[in-house]
Amino acid sequence: MVREAHIQPLNTVARAGRFGPYGGRYVPETLMAALEELEAAYESAKQDQEFQNEFERLLRQYAGRPTPLFHAARLTENLGGARIYLKREDLLHTGAHKINNCIGQGLLARRMNKKRVIAETGAGQHGVASATVCALFGFECVVYMGSEDMRRQELNVFRMRLLGAEVRPVNSGSCTLKDAINEAMRDWVTNVRTTHYLLGSVLGAHPYPVMVRDFHRCIGREARQQILEQAGRLPNAVIACVGGGSNAMGVFYEFLPDKQVKLIGVEAGGRGSDLGEHAARFRGGSPGVLQGSYSYVLQNDAGQIATTHSVSAGLDYPSIGPEHAALHDSGRAEYVAASDAEALEACVTLARTEGIVPALESAHAVAECIRRAPGMKKDEIVVVNISGRGDKDMGILTRELKL
Amino acid sequence: MIAFEHKPGLVAYLTCGDPDLATTHAVALAAIDAGADVIELGIPFSDPVADGPVIQRASERALHSGTSLRQCIALGADLRKARPKAGLIIFSYLNPVLRIGVSSFAQQLASAKIDGALIIDLTIEEAGEYIETMRAHGLAAVFLAAPTSTDGRLKAIAERSRGFTYAVSRTGITGEQQQIAADAAQLVTRVRQFSSLPVAVGFGISNAEQFQAVGEFADAAVIGSAIVAIMEKHGRNSAEPVANFIRGLRVGKSVAQAER
Numbered sequence: 233m234v235r236e237a238h239i240q241p242l243n244t245v246a247r248a249g250r251f252g253p254y255g256g257r258y259v260p261e262t263l264m265a266a267l268e269e270l271e272a273a274y275e276s277a278k279q280d281q282e283f284q285n286e287f288e289r290l291l292r293q294y295a296g297r298p299t300p301l302f303h304a305a306r307l308t309e310n311l312g313g314a315r316i317y318l319k320r321e322d323l324l325h326t327g328a329h330k331i332n333n334c335i336g337q338g339l340l341a342r343r344m345n346k347k348r349v350i351a352e353t354g355a356g357q358h359g360v361a362s363a364t365v366c367a368l369f370g371f372e373c374v375v376y377m378g379s380e381d382m383r384r385q386e387l388n389v390f391r392m393r394l395l396g397a398e399v400r401p402v403n404s405g406s407c408t409l410k411d412a413i414n415e416a417m418r419d420w421v422t423n424v425r426t427t428h429y430l431l432g433s434v435l436g437a438h439p440y441p442v443m444v445r446d447f448h449r450c451i452g453r454e455a456r457q458q459i460l461e462q463a464g465r466l467p468n469a470v471i472a473c474v475g476g477g478s479n480a481m482g483v484f485y486e487f488l489p490d491k492q493v494k495l496i497g498v499e500a501g502g503r504g505s506d507l508g509e510h511a512a513r514f515r516g517g518s519p520g521v522l523q524g525s526y527s528y529v530l531q532n533d534a535g536q537i538a539t540t541h542s543v544s545a546g547l548d549y550p551s552i553g554p555e556h557a558a559l560h561d562s563g564r565a566e567y568v569a570a571s572d573a574e575a576l577e578a579c580v581t582l583a584r585t586e587g588i589v590p591a592l593e594s595a596h597a598v599a600e601c602i603r604r605a606p607g608m609k610k611d612e613i614v615v616v617n618i619s620g621r622g623d624k625d626m627g628i629l630t631r632e633l634k635l
Numbered sequence: 636m637i638a639f640e641h642k643p644g645l646v647a648y649l650t651c652g653d654p655d656l657a658t659t660h661a662v663a664l665a666a667i668d669a670g671a672d673v674i675e676l677g678i679p680f681s682d683p684v685a686d687g688p689v690i691q692r693a694s695e696r697a698l699h700s701g702t703s704l705r706q707c708i709a710l711g712a713d714l715r716k717a718r719p720k721a722g723l724i725i726f727s728y729l730n731p732v733l734r735i736g737v738s739s740f741a742q743q744l745a746s747a748k749i750d751g752a753l754i755i756d757l758t759i760e761e762a763g764e765y766i767e768t769m770r771a772h773g774l775a776a777v778f779l780a781a782p783t784s785t786d787g788r789l790k791a792i793a794e795r796s797r798g799f800t801y802a803v804s805r806t807g808i809t810g811e812q813q814q815i816a817a818d819a820a821q822l823v824t825r826v827r828q829f830s831s832l833p834v835a836v837g838f839g840i841s842n843a844e845q846f847q848a849v850g851e852f853a854d855a856a857v858i859g860s861a862i863v864a865i866m867e868k869h870g871r872n873s874a875e876p877v878a879n880f881i882r883g884l885r886v887g888k889s890v891a892q893a894e895r
Contacts, residue, residue: 256761257758257760257761258729258756258757258758258761259756259758260684260685260755260756260779260781260803261758261778261779261780261781261783261784261788261792261803262779262781262782262783262784262803262806262807263783264758264781264783264784264788265781265783265784265785265788266783268785404691404695405681405682410682411682414682414683414684417684418684418685418686418687418808421684421685421806421807421808422806422807422808423806424783424806425783425806519733520730520733520734521728521729521730521733521756522682522730523682523684524756529730531730531734533734534703534704534705534731534734535680535704535730535731535732535733535734535735536680536681536698536730536731537681537682537730
């Protein structure tokens, strides 16, 4: 097991890009200039009303925001406890929340005059959203994807190709999301002068965790306003799945000051509690540096990164966004895990009670809702972020469910 | 100690534990005897984002044989006893170092009489405590300078580096290339504005022609993937072919190329 006594952060100086001790910028020197350029471009875009207007316009007219908040009456009734509301990010263009961040970073790439975009993808949703935005803006697009994930999510591979992107298989390590990020970083370090790396989660070196979160803040901003309109008060709990953690940060962020609202992140419990059988970083992980950021990491005693497992490719990753690490340590958010089996069952339950098939990632959040809601009072409220839709998972569902 | 006695100097990178530590030991001694001034003891890591396919594969083999940072430091101590004057540097990603802890890492290096370390994903901004700890133990912290580094960054890198400054020949990952980019010579000139430390150029230098070309403008060249590729081919019997390759660099004969 992990020997906690040896773990110490290198540097806890508070500055931009740090969440408590977590975050930072741990990359080869070659990338530093690009990260500084990106940070400057992002800071100036934040102040630029024209940029913000264009971002808002595309979210509205292209992506389909705002997404509805839907009262899941039958699921509520069946569980017999808290009133359940679903934030319908699954209804967005391309089928998941990922498009929010891709539009934002696409506009930034245009602002930095970079016409080649690279991205990594796990479940393929970020890859599809990247390919989509590149088509919209006329960028060249290369998506790195683990060969195992390509097999699991072949429909999305075809969608990316249809959209004009080149999908490059990654055959190193566990052939999943982590390895795709390694390969994207290698591409970026080589082509850094002409290429923007469209990182798809609240991971990596500063400014990515802050920037990606900000591009997803609309999720929580809408949900907070919608629940106030529909229920007349704030929810008792907000639940979201956490791979890297972008949909969770997006929906949590606006609720952070509302201390009475519990924020619950659901990690992939996989098929067991041994290292390698799950992707629950807060159950068996410890602080370390992976792919640019200091956060909780599943690793062995020698600091080698562990392999992970989850039925959902989008949660199958050994580290977690650094802001989640800080929210975990401060206790502001609570992190739990749902197993493969629980997620699959939750997927079926939501499909049959509400006619909504969630992505297997989002089904982890639904699973936690199913566990938690019956123990809550009927006048309590839970908001579940349905970060994506399950169309991409039909192959896996066909194999796993044998209906 | 880090001193480039030969002109140009040669830094030889080895992935420790590929295929096992005994081989690394034998190859390191052979490389020193053949004229390497500094040995970089590469610590295998599961996610080597700065490395090309050759070193990625070597890292996988080394991890497969169970190689850890502690064992590599012990290997350094053995090499020091055998070759008191050779330069010995640990070349690692940050996470294995963090597991040991920065101060314990520095203590272990000092007691092994290793000269210093280069941590490839630790930039100067994040390295405050590391630099202080290394200095307190009399160890050299080597940092990378890249063609994309601004003058401000190069100045800070040059000021903080000890032993030598490692100039990355081009934007990219480790691995062989056809030509040494004009980037490299420019970068060495820029680094020298800020520091009188020796400058070693690395990434992509794989044959005698390139080695001697780099010698025209830099103090030393780092050769990594070309050596690791020879070891991939010869496995446990790599000492002699690596030594021949290194001697060939100096006489202008490129054994690595001839072998392929």
